[in-house]
Amino acid sequence: xxxxxxxxxxxxxxxxxxxxxxxxxxxxxxxxxxxxxxxxxxxxxxxxxxxxxxxxxxxxxxxxxxxxxxxxxxxxxxxxxxxxxxxxxxxxxxxxxxxxxxxxxxxxxxxxxxxxxxxxxxxxxxxxxxxxxxxxxxxxxxxxxxxxxxxxxxxxxxxxxxxxxxxxxxxxxxxxxxxxxxxxxxxxxxxxxxxxxxxxxxxxxxxxxxxxxxxxxxxxxxxxxxxxxxxxxxxxxxxxxxxxxxxxxxxxxxxxxxxxxxxxxxxxxxxxxxxxxxxxxxxxxxxxxxxxxxxxxxxxxxxxxxxxxxxxxxxxxxxxxxxxxxxxxxxxxxxxxxxxxxxxxxxxxxxxxxxxxxxxxxxxxxx
Amino acid sequence: xxxxxxxxxxxxxxxxxxxxxxxxxxxxxxxxxxxxxxxxxxxxxxxxxxxxxxxxxxxxxxxxxxxxxxxxxxxxxxxxxxxxxxxxxxxxxxxxxxxxxxxxxxxxxxxxxxxxxxxxxxxxxxxxxxxxxxxxxxxxxxxxxxxxxxxxxxxxxxxxxxxxxxxxxxxxxxxxxxxxxxxxxxxxxxxxxxxxxxxxxxxxxxxxxxxxxxxxxxxxxxxxxxxxxxxxxxxxxxxxxxxxxxxxxxxxxxxxxxxxxxxxxxxxxxxxxxxxxxxxxxxxxxxxxxxxxxxxxxxxxxxxxxxxxxxxxxxxxxxxxxxxxxxxxxxxxxxxxxxxxxxxxxxxxxxxxxxxxxxxxxxxxxx
Numbered sequence: 001x002x003x004x005x006x007x008x009x010x011x012x013x014x015x016x017x018x019x020x021x022x023x024x025x026x027x028x029x030x031x032x033x034x035x036x037x038x039x040x041x042x043x044x045x046x047x048x049x050x051x052x053x054x055x056x057x058x059x060x061x062x063x064x065x066x067x068x069x070x071x072x073x074x075x076x077x078x079x080x081x082x083x084x085x086x087x088x089x090x091x092x093x094x095x096x097x098x099x100x101x102x103x104x105x106x107x108x109x110x111x112x113x114x115x116x117x118x119x120x121x122x123x124x125x126x127x128x129x130x131x132x133x134x135x136x137x138x139x140x141x142x143x144x145x146x147x148x149x150x151x152x153x154x155x156x157x158x159x160x161x162x163x164x165x166x167x168x169x170x171x172x173x174x175x176x177x178x179x180x181x182x183x184x185x186x187x188x189x190x191x192x193x194x195x196x197x198x199x200x201x202x203x204x205x206x207x208x209x210x211x212x213x214x215x216x217x218x219x220x221x222x223x224x225x226x227x228x229x230x231x232x233x234x235x236x237x238x239x240x241x242x243x244x245x246x247x248x249x250x251x252x253x254x255x256x257x258x259x260x261x262x263x264x265x266x267x268x269x270x271x272x273x274x275x276x277x278x279x280x281x282x283x284x285x286x287x288x289x290x291x292x293x294x295x296x297x298x299x300x301x302x303x304x305x306x307x308x309x310x311x312x313x314x315x316x317x318x319x320x321x322x323x324x325x326x327x328x329x330x331x332x333x334x335x336x337x338x339x340x341x342x343x344x345x346x347x348x349x350x351x352x353x354x355x356x357x358x359x360x361x362x363x364x365x366x367x
Numbered sequence: 368x369x370x371x372x373x374x375x376x377x378x379x380x381x382x383x384x385x386x387x388x389x390x391x392x393x394x395x396x397x398x399x400x401x402x403x404x405x406x407x408x409x410x411x412x413x414x415x416x417x418x419x420x421x422x423x424x425x426x427x428x429x430x431x432x433x434x435x436x437x438x439x440x441x442x443x444x445x446x447x448x449x450x451x452x453x454x455x456x457x458x459x460x461x462x463x464x465x466x467x468x469x470x471x472x473x474x475x476x477x478x479x480x481x482x483x484x485x486x487x488x489x490x491x492x493x494x495x496x497x498x499x500x501x502x503x504x505x506x507x508x509x510x511x512x513x514x515x516x517x518x519x520x521x522x523x524x525x526x527x528x529x530x531x532x533x534x535x536x537x538x539x540x541x542x543x544x545x546x547x548x549x550x551x552x553x554x555x556x557x558x559x560x561x562x563x564x565x566x567x568x569x570x571x572x573x574x575x576x577x578x579x580x581x582x583x584x585x586x587x588x589x590x591x592x593x594x595x596x597x598x599x600x601x602x603x604x605x606x607x608x609x610x611x612x613x614x615x616x617x618x619x620x621x622x623x624x625x626x627x628x629x630x631x632x633x634x635x636x637x638x639x640x641x642x643x644x645x646x647x648x649x650x651x652x653x654x655x656x657x658x659x660x661x662x663x664x665x666x667x668x669x670x671x672x673x674x675x676x677x678x679x680x681x682x683x684x685x686x687x688x689x690x691x692x693x694x695x696x697x698x699x700x701x702x703x704x705x706x707x708x709x710x711x712x713x714x715x716x717x718x719x720x721x722x723x724x725x726x727x728x729x730x731x732x733x734x
Contacts, residue, residue: 026499031529040527044501045491048508052515054523061523063488065547066433066446079433079446085490085543089528121430123452123543124412127494132393134411141415148419156421156428160407161456162398163732169534176452176490176543180432365530 029360033253060084060111082117085176091365097225101143108177110250113232116187117179125159129168151230191246192267196335197313199306202328205284208298229302234325243312249305254358257296260343261357273333273345299366396727400620427451427478449484452543458732464592468510471540477617480599483554484546492526496535518597558613559634563702564680566673569695572651575665596669604690610679616672624663627710628724640700640712666733
């Protein structure tokens with residue numbers, strides 16, 4: 001792990017990465033889900049879209065539909081829908097534990113689930129490179145069908161484009177999804193509150209390491225399989241406790257670190273992690289050491305982070321652990337009023353380190 | 368125009384293109400919106416998706432949401448939503464009359480409008496090639512913002528991925544959209560009935576020729592500008608007549624020919640066009656002659672085809688012509704009970720020709 005360890009961290013002198021780095025063109029880091037991705041949205045897409053854009057343009061939007069005018073971002077009288085989109089460009093397309101097809105379904109299902117929605121419908125749009133084997137495409141489509149069936153969502157509309165062999169790389173998939181948010185559920189990155197317990201549903205860093213393990217000849221001692229999974233069942237189990245869940249997030253690109261930093265900024269709160277409580281499997285730890293990666297920044301595709309009121313923490317943690325997808329769930333930290341917008345970790349030796357928002361991309365094309 | 372002209376066409380001996388051509392890999396034609404695109408959906412995606420897929424997997428899905436269980440394809444008690452997705456890979460990204468940004472917004476708005484929906488919300492997902500200029504990306508995003516504002520839709524959620532310079536080609540954009548279908552509106556490719564008048568909202572073949580004109584050094588005598596436009600206002604004007612619109616379709620990839628063939632098959636009816644009534648501008652006609660293209664197979668991005676009951680034809684045509692986007696609207700043919708699934712054209716010299724579903728791709732990467 002690359003970090004400065006300091007016993008008494010000077011929060012005042014810590015500076016957020018400068019907005020919009022001085023590059024004239026798109027670099028890999030703009031797709032990494034870290035600071036550069038955020039800058040592209042904030043300093044290019046939002047100003048360019050102008051008044052047509054919703055103020056947030058986040059991973060998933062909450063829309064009110066029915067009984068009068070439709071609005072976005074406002075809980076109205078009608079049905080509340082969650083709407084989300086994600087493109088998948090993972091390389092290789094097949095990796096231990098899954099394929100781009102699994103990711104394409106589970107990824108969008110999870111974006112919907114993180115607003116507490118019941119995912120219902122997905123669109124599927126393919127950009128195919130000329131020359132891609134139809135058998136390969138068939139396997140990917142089959143993985144999508146199986147994942148959709150497992151998740152209980154319907155694939156209802158689609159599109160296929162083909163680009164010449166010099167302009168693509170196998171199969172790119174976009175899925176967009178619609179879900180319905182149950183009455184009374186209000187889960188949002190802005191709702192983290194000091195005192196909230198920070199939970200994670202299981203081992204972190206698994207997906208990123210699984211993809212890296214089969215890329216460019218890298219092999220590790222033990223096999224690591226992607227954790228790709230649909231998480232809305234797990235969310236339903238958490239909601240069934242009756243707890244007022246404040247924030248849910250699936251820590252994909254940029255890992256736990258990116259998700260916690262985004263939540264800290266959106267809610268204007270601090271987050272304090274306890275490093276020794278992070279569930280990092282030994283094989284992920286080993287692989288990260290070898291590759292010089294921080295497990296906190298490595299992508300997950302079947303895990304969630306939850307901010308829950310302190311009085312509900314034990315009950316929600318128990319509900320997570322009772323579910324097959326949450327057996328290794330753990331409390332990893334606390335939401336604090338100090339150092340708003342910043343995530344810090346108490347290290348094993350008693351120090352404190354800043355857990356920064358990743359700047360660019362540790363692992364390109366991981367999802 | 369390439370076709371066999373016969374005075375007395377033998378419909379019995381005409382054979383539909385064989386399903387799933389014998390190719391082991393993806394070819395450009397699979398993305399052309401013609402027969403090969405259809406085969407890929409029917410013989411690969413639908414079987415592979417299995418029970419998770421809606422039976423049709425069309426350009427746009429109708430979903431019922433609210434008051435009980437959500438369903439697809441069935442008009443229920445709740446709100447009826449239209450849901451659609453489209454990826455855009457047009458090359459070049461800027462062309463006379465518009466850019467990939469305009470297409471990305473208008474294309475999905477139009478897919479929604481063709482089910483009679485009022486388009487409300489779009490997602491925007493980018494796959495960017497490393498090295499693409501940020502200024503260029505900014506211009507594209509600005510075009511999207513302007514088009515969305517003009518169309519009155521909100522850009523509510525997004526995603527950005529970056530692929531290395533060998534694996535992309537500038538900017539690929541997926542937009543997915545949600546609209547609400549007004550009560551009483553039931554517009555669907557299966558609703559064409561013998562006797563229906565077939566209308567087109569204006570000049571055909573314009574977009575395809577505009578893109579070709581600036582590609583690979585081709586230049587024609589007169590400038591042709593893309594017709595890219597959002598058509599839901601035009602649809603609203605048609606609905607305001609009170610006519611029971613049966614089918615609407617925007618003839619994009621594969622042109623008027625592909626759209627009419629799809630409708631003929633979906634409704635199990637025949638279509639008879641009158642060739643001299645087709646509004647083909649002289650510059651499009653000239654360009655098509657030069658390139659060996661059939662204007663009926665060239666893409667449009669701001670036109671619609673309508674099947675309307677004969678008694679409403681004049682009124683709907685008048686409503687089209689009274690709208691700025693429908694000034695050159697024309698009745699181009701009639702829906703017939705003969706030769707179901709087939710489109711024929713009465714030629715200028717009194718013969719008849721089959722207007723086939725394009726097999727593959729006349730003009731690759733046109734949208």
